[in-house]
Amino acid sequence: MLQAVIANRWLMLAVALVTGALIAYVVARTPKPETPIDVAVPAQLSAAATQGAEIFAANCQKCHGPNAAGSNQGPPLVHRVYEPNHHADISFERAVEFGVKAHHWRFGDMPPVSGVSKDQISLVVQYVRELQRANGIQ
Numbered sequence: 001m002l003q004a005v006i007a008n009r010w011l012m013l014a015v016a017l018v019t020g021a022l023i024a025y026v027v028a029r030t031p032k033p034e035t036p037i038d039v040a041v042p043a044q045l046s047a048a049a050t051q052g053a054e055i056f057a058a059n060c061q062k063c064h065g066p067n068a069a070g071s072n073q074g075p076p077l078v079h080r081v082y083e084p085n086h087h088a089d090i091s092f093e094r095a096v097e098f099g100v101k102a103h104h105w106r107f108g109d110m111p112p113v114s115g116v117s118k119d120q121i122s123l124v125v126q127y128v129r130e131l132q133r134a135n136g137i138q
Contacts (some may be wrong), residue, residue, distance in 0.1 A: 035070030039078045042134040045127065052127030055120045059113055068128055075105040078131045083138065089125045096121050 045053065056068065063074030070076030081087070081104050094100070099112040116124075132138075 035072060035076060036065045037069050037076045037078065039067040039069040039076070039131060040134050041067055042130055045130055048123050049127040049130040052120075052123035052125070055116065056124050056127055059116050060124065063107075063110075068131055074107050074110070077128050078135050078137065080137055082128070083132065084129070089122070089129075092125045092128070093118060093121045 056064075057066075060068070063071060064077055065071040065074070068077035070079075075081070095110055096113045096116055100110045102109050
C-alpha cells in the first residue's frame with residue numbers, strides 16, 4: 001500500500017513537470033512581434049478601404065496602432081497570423097461583436113467594440129486586407 005502511494009506521488013510529480021515544461025514551451029513560442037511593425041501602405045486604397053481606414057482610426061487604432069501595425073496594447077493585424085486562410089473575414093466581425101480571448105498574442109483579451117455596425121466592420125476588413133496584400137500577406 002505504501003509503495004502504491006509513493007508510486008502515485010512520483011507519477012503526479014512527473015505529470016506536473018511535463019505539463020509545466022509544455023506550458024513554458026508554448027509561452028516561449030507565442031509570437032510577440034516588436035510593435036509597431038513596419039507596414040507598407042498602398043499608394044491608393046479602394047473606396048471601401050478608404051472608408052474602412054477612417055473607421056479603423058476611430059475604433060481600432062488605439063490598440064492595433066496606425067495602419068494596423070500594432071501597439072503596446074494590441075497586435076498588428078498586418079501579420080501572417082491574420083492572413084485570410086487562418087482568420088477569415090468573419091473572424092474580425094466576431095471579434096468586434098463578441099470580443100476574443102487571447103490565443104495568439106500576450107496582449108490580453110480583446111473586449112467587444114460597441115457602436116460599430118457589420119457594414120462598417122466589412123469596410124475595416126477591406127482596409128486590413130488591402131494593407132496585408134501590400135505587405136505580401138495573401
